[in-house]
Amino acid sequence: MKKIKYNIAKDKKIDSVKFTIFSILVVIISVSFFVFGIRNLSHNTKKKQKEITELKQFKSRSDYILNKSKGYNRKINEIKSKWNKQVVFSNLLITKKSFSFLKKLNVLENLLPEGVYINEIKISNDSKSFVQINIIAYPFSKSIDVFRRFSMYNLNIKDEKEIDGAYRANLTLKIEDEKN
């Protein structure tokens, strides 16, 4: 039902009782909202504070784990480096154990053709397995034969020269040791 509020008096007055009740209601509602807001805000702050505390706890735990992890990594690295040194040393020992002058000399003997001579030889006894030889070949064609035969051993040719019909050159070869 819609009441028709018809009053055309010049001095009409608003119902003060209703107005007071209405105003009190508005004030009560406003205060309720304010209090509710403040309580909610303080509740939120408490909640936030709790979360911050929890986060700090998590962070300190995480920092502790991180530090511990760094310690473990350091230890692992130390052990790794120690082991690496031992591995290197072991490899050296293996290399030394498997190193064979005879093998390298056998290769040279078997491959050098007739008419080609070695007048200097250097053999390194490390893992690089380099063999350096100075050869003298008669005639020049023999030297070509040498290059072809040793081409499988990473042949490197230097200081090629011909003196009095003899062909001279410095050859570097890589003759691997046999693996045991």
Added chain:
Amino acid sequence: MGIAELFLGFKKPFQYIYAGESHIDVFLTIRGSLKKTKTIENLSILDLNTYDFLDIKRELLEVETGIILNSRNFIFNIFEFDKLPFNEVQRRDIIEWRLGKVFPENIEQYKHSYFRLNKKKILSILFKESYKDKIEKLFGKNNISLIYIGNSTIEIFNNLSKMKISPDFFLEIDGKLSILLFQTNSVPFYIRKFVIEKDSDLLKEILKTINFVRENYSKEFHTYSIVTDGSDIDLNQIRIELSTENIMEINVNNEKSLLLPT
């Protein structure tokens, strides 16, 4: 109408004067309820001068007072709009433009009030400014604070709408003046005001109006109420005739001052 008036309503006066066709009733608040304390016959509020008013003043207390005028000098219109502007100024303009189409006089000479009845319907009420000024001056000169000027038909409508079962229409009778207000779900849709020459004309006018509303608004009526103040007309014939039309009366206690705001 301000927001406070819209939501909170007006302050109710302690005493009321009902200005009828040819009598004036005085109502006072006694033990929380309004009681008629005096009826002064053969007086019309608009014909009163300061001297005549003394008869009424004698019965009044020096407190805030209200006057309820019968509908003789009010003009009611119900308008239907497809859409009404939200803006108050625009809304008033469109209602007054519509009013201007059916009302031949200068609206500026009238106090024009309008009320939204539902989404589409507007009730427009006109009352001559000069009458309003006259009444206010009369009370002012007699140092009576007049805080309420209302209309009896509107007050009856408000009071009947509060009832559990509200009638489909009501008849307000005050002497030779009668008003019929038809409503659906407490929304008025037709108001007719008429003055009869002789008592027998009342029933004819009522039936004529009922038939008119039936035909033009496609409505059927089942219930009605009669509110009278100071009428000597025999209503039994009306009651019998309406009961033959299967329209039943909802009895209202006229002692309860349905003419006054509650």
